[in-house]
Amino acid sequence: MPPIRRSNLGRRTRNATNQANYRSNRTAQERDDGNERERIRISQTREARARHSTNNRASLNRAAFSYDVSIDYSNYQCVVIGSMNSVCSHCKALKYKNEANGLCCANGKVKLIPLDPPPEPLYSLVSGIGTDSIHFLTHIQQYNNCFQMTSFGATNVVRENFMPTFKIQGQIYHRAGSLLPVSDSDNKFLQIYFMGNSPQEIDLRCAHNNLTFYAPTIDEVAIVVVGENLESRDIVLHRRNDQLQRIKETHRSYDALQYPIIFWQGEDGYDFSTKMINPITGSETNKKVSSMNYYSYRLMIRENEDNHILKCRRLYHKYVVDMYVKIETERLTFIRLNQTKLRSEEYIHLRDAINTDGNAQNVGRMTILPATYIGSPRHMHEYAQDAMSYVRHYGTADLFITFTCNPQWIEIKQELFSGQSPIDRHDITARVFRQKLKSLMDFIVKHNVFGETRCWMYSVEWQKRGLPHAHILIWLVEKIRPNEVDAVISAEIPDVLVDPGLHEVVIKHMIHGPCGTLNQNSPCMMDGKCSKRYPRTLISETITGNDGYPLYRRRSTADNGKSTIVKLNQQDIEIDNRWIVPYSPILSKTFKAHINVESCHSVKSIKYICKYVTKGSDMAVIGIGAENSNDEVTQYQMGRYVSSNEAVWRIFSFPIHERHPSVVHLAVHLENGQRVYFTTQNAVQRAAQPPSTTLTSFFETCQNDDFAQTLLYSEMPKYYTWNQSSRRFIRRKQGKPVPGYTDVDLQYGMEIVPV
Incomplete structure (x- = not known):
């Protein structure tokens, strides 16, 4: 039966008509008075919103230095991620309020046939x-x-x-x-x-x-x-x-x-x-659905739809690993099959070869696994160089934070099916940790709990148990003074009578081991010793260490320090402050997870962010024949580990590395020595007209721009943006005006790395 046609469809309603008649019959004075009242109302609304936002930020500004045991920071609106009750208007997928719109169905462009629930039994x-x-x-x-x-x-x-x-x-x-x-x-x-x-x-x-x-x-x-x-x-x-x-x-x-x-x-x-389909008309388009979009769609929970894939526990784990490797293999196969098409060579060699015999078939070497492929050795090396640029420009980081997923978060447990445990649902674990990580970064960067942040970066990795954790580096505008370390970071058991909430979190998440003579089978034991150097020495005051990290105050029980009893192998063991991992009280109480916080003044902290470059790969690389010694695609495939949680994280396209501010790469080369990428079809054209690099464009800009002549090469991105399509520098249109040059703006927070 066709739907009933609305009689007033496309016509003004009675109320809208009356409002239009009222506005048209007003006098000029009445119109001005109405506009003024509306302006005042809007202004008051904006002031109330700004005041509410300012009060929230003011209450958290440098709150880590004045931790209040009476405040439950976990109830702050900026921290709560809520339940999975946001419904996608296109595919009816359930999501968290801050999850990306295109996570489930690419904003309605992907629509798959639902899977029928299995029959009995x-x-x-x-x-x-x-x-x-x-x-x-x-x-x-x-x-x-x-x-x-x-x-x-x-x-x-x-x-x-x-x-x-x-x-x-x-x-x-x-x-x-x-x-x-x-x-x-x-x-x-x-x-x-x-x-x-x-x-x-x-x-x-x-x-x-x-x-x-x-x-x-x-x-x-x-x-x-x-x-x-x-x-x-x-x-x-x-x-x-x-x-x-x-x-x-x-x-x-x-x-x-x-x-x-x-x-x-x-x-x-x-x-x-x-x-893909057009989300408005529902008709098919010429664009294809990627394998990542396909499997991301399949792993979502939807209203009135029973997704039995998510109930299959260990078979589900195997399925997501298998499907992600299929996604990765599809990408690597494209790189492998197209390497003979795209070649690279120094411009001077390409020009000489074309001028000599006009044959580009044997010029250039095949490209290999590029830095644009996330997780590749070249990408990790590039990321490490970007991290070092922060150290060169801003000095060493002030805080090194390790944030580990807690599988017992209430947001995870409330989304489980009957009889499931958190380890059965890596999709929920990954999605909740992603939201918690975003909340943590906002808590630190936007709400300034440690003070104003100058720059930051983090990298997500996976434990042997499969849970994700993030290594975070924070640079602060106002450095933490030596006499403020104890106010921000603690390595002691809190008093259960004074702060029972923090005491529960520390006892559950911040005790190392125990290991050593108490437990020789602990994962941290190497050659009969703890690789993390626990138990630590008891000291009454925080002092400077030899490796850039402080030796935090760890008072003994005789010096008013606390102790607790934990069970190990069904035996009660007394634990004192020697076994406590350094933490920030405000972060631990807010996020209720293992959050190791260190005041660091050593460049070695970068190695934890980019460990695959600075300390070597943790992956077991098996022998590869001599014929594949230069095949980086094969080496990458043969050496990597993929766990269930990482597979889900990658399928959902969650970022593994993030940083702020951005880093601009500047080319450095000799005259006519720039790297040129070409195919056999355009080799002659590239030899005649090589594309500009940032260095050659800098010289061209200096010839025509008086202000550019006053700058060093490394200072260009502060005043100019690099246009990738036209391959030239363009003056910035936003920022602080430069004295003497009314049409030049300075952009702060931009670091440059010559490469």
């Missing part, structure tokens, strides 16, 4: 309710193995103790093997489907790991995988009409072959041909 088995469901979810990976048609493999599947996450290192690949088993061995994986004996097939599936499950009720599809791991995998579908069809690893049937429990109907997965 599978629906009850993944619900987490009842003993059968608990048993099934505990062994869900083994059950999935009984029905999957390809095997899962990686260079190294990490299985360490205390690892509530799925983690792999190196390449991921899927194999099917031969269609018939070798002699004296049982049928397995794909071979089961070719036995031709249904009762025997069921027996073999049920015999796998001595578990019990029901036989599948859908038509099976067989595959054959051939080719090397580092190349594109060839997958052949064996259809019921005995026809063979060769497909790519990004074929839409690929996910269902590996995860039959999740895609119980054999639903389509990601495919290159999936197109």
Whole structure:
């Protein structure tokens, strides 16, 4: 039945008509009086908003130096991230209030067919309710193995103790093997489907790991995988009409072959041909849906929609790792396949080669894994150089903060399904930590709890247990004086009678170990000693250390210090201030997590932000043949680890590094020695007219601009912006006017790094 047509559609309402008649019949004096009243009302509203904002900021300005035990800072509006009750107007996804609009569906440009909930008894088995469901979810990976048609493999599947996450290192690949088993061995994986004996097939599936499950009720599809791991995998579908069809690893049937429990109907997965839609008209566009957009859409929680993927626990962990590696492989494959097209060479060599024989086929070397690829060695090296520019310009950082995700945050626990624990939902853990990290940075930078901030940077990493943590460096305008360190940072157990809330947080999150003679199996133990140098020495006053970090006050129980009792291996152990990790009372009480705060005056703190450059990779790199010694793509793939939480973080496109202010890279080269990027088609044109660099553009600007002649090369970005399209410097239009030059503005907070 068609909707009822509104009679007044497109016409003015009665109230709007009356208002228009009233305004048109007013006298000039009445119009002026009305405008003045409206101006006063708007002014008062703005003043009230500004006063409210100023009061909030004033109450937190340098609040870390005057911590008040009676204030519950965690209830401040700037800290509370709220519940997941914001609904996307396009796809009905549930989000937090400060999450990006395009996180779920790219602002309505992505629309996928919803997954049907599994039938009984599978629906009850993944619900987490009842003993059968608990048993099934505990062994869900083994059950999935009984029905999957390809095997899962990686260079190294990490299985360490205390690892509530799925983690792999190196390449991921899927194999099917031969269609018939070798002699004296049982049928397995794909071979089961070719036995031709249904009762025997069921027996073999049920015999796998001595578990019990029901036989599948859908038509099976067989595959054959051939080719090397580092190349594109060839997958052949064996259809019921005995026809063979060769497909790519990004074929839409690929996910269902590996995860039959999740895609119980054999639903389509990601495919290159999936197109975006116009969010207004709903029609398809020419733009394709990326694999990252696709899987980000699949991992969201939506109104009136049951996403059973999020209920599959360890199988869900494996799924997100597998799908992220597919996303990453897609990007790296593009880089690998296009390296023969884009070449680079010094301009003078390119010009000489073109002038000599006019042949550009053998000129230049193939480009490698670029710095624009996040996480690549070149990107990390570039990031370390940017960090060092802050040190050169502003001096050493004032605060070094390590912020670790707390899986027991109430925002995480309230979003769990029945029977789940936080380690089962890395999507919620990642999203909550992202919001908490943004709140922490706003708390420090915008609300100035340590004073006005000059610049900052942070880097997100992942623990062996899979939880994310951020290393943060803060530069302050007003430095922390030696007599103020104890007011900002504490390394002591607070008095439970004076501040019970902070006491609970410190006892739960800020005690190291215990390790040493109390626990030789602690992860921090190396060669029989604690690598973090605990237990520390008890001292009555804070003094300067030898490595740029203070030795914080740690009073003994005889000197009015506190102690507490903790359980270790079912034994009560007394812990005093020697085991306390330095913390800031205001941050610990606000965010209720492990937040290590150090007053640092050493450039070595940069190494924790960019550790893959300064101390070497933590990844286990296996041997690579001589023929691949210059293949950075292969080296990157073979050496990396990917955990479940990191995979979710990357799928949601959350940033791993952030900083402020921005850093401008300036080129430094000899005359005609700049690096030129070209293809075989435009090599002659590039040899005749090489693109400008920041250095050559600086010389050109100085010829035509009197003010530029007064500047050094490194000072240009303070007064000029670099236009990437026109490749020239343009005067800034915002900032502080320069005396004597009315049309020149100075922009503060911009650092320059010559490269």
